Amino acid sequence: MDEPIVKYQDVHKSFGDIEVLKGIDLDIQPAEKVALIGPSGSGKTTIIRMLMTLEEPTMGVIDVGGRNLWQMEKKGEWVRADDSHLHSIRGDIGMVFQHFNLFPHMTILENCMLAPVLVKNESKKEVKATAVEMLEKVGLGDKIDLYPAQLSGGQKQRVAMARALMMRPKVMLFDEVTSALDPELVGEVLEVIRDLAKEGEMAMILVTHEMDFALDIADRVVFLNDGVIEEEGHPEDILVNPKSERLQDFLSRFTVNR
Amino acid sequence: MNWSWTVFFETIPLIAKGLWITVGLTFACYLFAAVFGFFWVFMSRIPSKIVRSIFGWIAEFIRSTPPLVQLFFIFYAWPVIPVVGVSLNPFVAAILGLGIHFSTYMSEVYRSGIESVDKGQWEASTALNLSTRQKWTKIILPQAIPPTIPMLGNYLIIMFKEVPLASTIGVVAMLHIANDYGSQYYKFVEPLTVVALFFLLLSYPSAILISKLEKKYNRKFDKKAMTS
Numbered sequence: 189m190d191e192p193i194v195k196y197q198d199v200h201k202s203f204g205d206i207e208v209l210k211g212i213d214l215d216i217q218p219a220e221k222v223a224l225i226g227p228s229g230s231g232k233t234t235i236i237r238m239l240m241t242l243e244e245p246t247m248g249v250i251d252v253g254g255r256n257l258w259q260m261e262k263k264g265e266w267v268r269a270d271d272s273h274l275h276s277i278r279g280d281i282g283m284v285f286q287h288f289n290l291f292p293h294m295t296i297l298e299n300c301m302l303a304p305v306l307v308k309n310e311s312k313k314e315v316k317a318t319a320v321e322m323l324e325k326v327g328l329g330d331k332i333d334l335y336p337a338q339l340s341g342g343q344k345q346r347v348a349m350a351r352a353l354m355m356r357p358k359v360m361l362f363d364e365v366t367s368a369l370d371p372e373l374v375g376e377v378l379e380v381i382r383d384l385a386k387e388g389e390m391a392m393i394l395v396t397h398e399m400d401f402a403l404d405i406a407d408r409v410v411f412l413n414d415g416v417i418e419e420e421g422h423p424e425d426i427l428v429n430p431k432s433e434r435l436q437d438f439l440s441r442f443t444v445n446r
Numbered sequence: 447m448n449w450s451w452t453v454f455f456e457t458i459p460l461i462a463k464g465l466w467i468t469v470g471l472t473f474a475c476y477l478f479a480a481v482f483g484f485f486w487v488f489m490s491r492i493p494s495k496i497v498r499s500i501f502g503w504i505a506e507f508i509r510s511t512p513p514l515v516q517l518f519f520i521f522y523a524w525p526v527i528p529v530v531g532v533s534l535n536p537f538v539a540a541i542l543g544l545g546i547h548f549s550t551y552m553s554e555v556y557r558s559g560i561e562s563v564d565k566g567q568w569e570a571s572t573a574l575n576l577s578t579r580q581k582w583t584k585i586i587l588p589q590a591i592p593p594t595i596p597m598l599g600n601y602l603i604i605m606f607k608e609v610p611l612a613s614t615i616g617v618v619a620m621l622h623i624a625n626d627y628g629s630q631y632y633k634f635v636e637p638l639t640v641v642a643l644f645f646l647l648l649s650y651p652s653a654i655l656i657s658k659l660e661k662k663y664n665r666k667f668d669k670k671a672m673t674s
Contacts, residue, residue, distance in 0.1 A: 240572070240573050241572060242569055242572060242573075271577075271578065278572075278573075278575045281573075282573065283573040285570065285573075287566055288566075289564075289566035289567060289569060289570035290570075291567065291570070291585055291589075292589065293588050293589055302574070302576075302584065303574035303575065303576065306576060306580050306584065307574065307575045307576060307577075307580075351574070352573070352574075355574060355575065
């Protein structure tokens with residue numbers, strides 16, 4: 189097996205007095221697709237938000253490509269990571285949010301071009317060509333000059349994916365990306381993710397309530413309960429033949445179609 | 447009282463000269479206040495709680511004391527303070543005094559605009575690895591400032607009406623000219639009426655313009671900002 193691209197070691201996270209994560213150990217291989225499932229409040233979203241540097245772990249280590257994300261070495265001592273340290277690692281991670289978070293004052297083409305031009309200093313002309321290509325790939329090639337408010341939820345989420353892909357991350361995080369969508373728009377978004385998964389080279393961590401989808405595209409399913417990993421393994425074993433009572437109970441609330 | 451149309455028409459060109467000084471001073475004070483307003487915003491976002499509350503109190507103090515007192519302090523009291531004291535010409539003193547006073551109001555407007563930007567916008571900017579500076583200049587401020595333009599415009603009008611305070615420290619603008627004329631010929635009603643008319647002539651159309659701007663921005667933002 190390769191060296192993992194992401195490695196959580198005994199990671200804890202508290203918000204005030206409430207401990208949301210109580211010691212997470214999790215390795216993600218390059219190109220691996222991992223689905224995180226579990227009841228709300230179990231800490232799924234917090235796990236990926238810490239990787240995106242949106243939350244700082246209270247304890248434990250997260251490695252990205254062999255580098256410690258939240259601590260850095262300074263004069264032989266481990267100290268809290270500063271902005272430039274986070275900046276140097278964050279480029280490997282991309283994220284798609286539940287509520288899209290597109291920039292409303294820019295067209296969708298500008299949304300996609302912004303970061304590559306500003307952060308990677310790539311030439312505007314090349315970035316534009318790539319952005320158009322990317323938007324075509326998600327089926328929005330004819331809408332590049334529209335503003336986010338002129339799109340449906342499903343379209344917005346596809347733009348958000350194109351925007352994140354523009355940075356060519358090694359790991360892409362999906363935070364309940366279909367939860368805010370009307371049911372009839374869920375399919376088009378899942379379709380794009382499915383295509384991405386098939387392309388293969390990028391690792392993906394999906395926080396999701398779409399069990400069929402997890403079964404279909406994930407290499408591994410991780411069941412989180414009450415801040416710990418309760419059960420993990422091959423999607424079939426987890427979703428079709430769950431062992432623990434808690435997982436059986438959790439899955440009984442969904443209908444998994446085999 | 448005997449109203450004289452002759453005096454009235456005679457004072458118009460005299461006071462019109464002061465009008466440009468009033469308008470110029472208004473814009474100078476406003477520019478200073480607009481830029482310095484950001485200073486308070488950034489001070490209120492510094493991680494250190496002590497620094498934050500110190501600057502919070504200073505801003506509150508400035509906001510709660512009359513601008514006239516501050517003008518007098520800068521012009522009359524500051525020069526006699528040892529070491530740091532500098533004596534300023536009336537124009538500079540007025541720009542500093544009114545500018546600093548109004549900057550504390552402007553910062554509140556900026557703050558409300560910044561707080562109205564969804565926290566998801568910060569998170570998306572982080573996820574795209576933008577630097578702090580890029581987040582502010584490309585994402586947050588372009589969304590925070592446009593909805594506050596009507597409020598910022600109102601402060602311009604309020605500022606315009608406060609600028610005559612500068613005549614108390616010797617800035618020769620409309621009010622000062624009218625007052626001088628009055629003391630010289632013992633005719634106060636006509637020149638002061640002219641001053642009031644000039645203020646009305648500028649304030650009222652500006653107010654209408656601002657309410658139009660307000661409507662325009664409200665519409666534009668409703669359309670663009672909904673759940674992005």
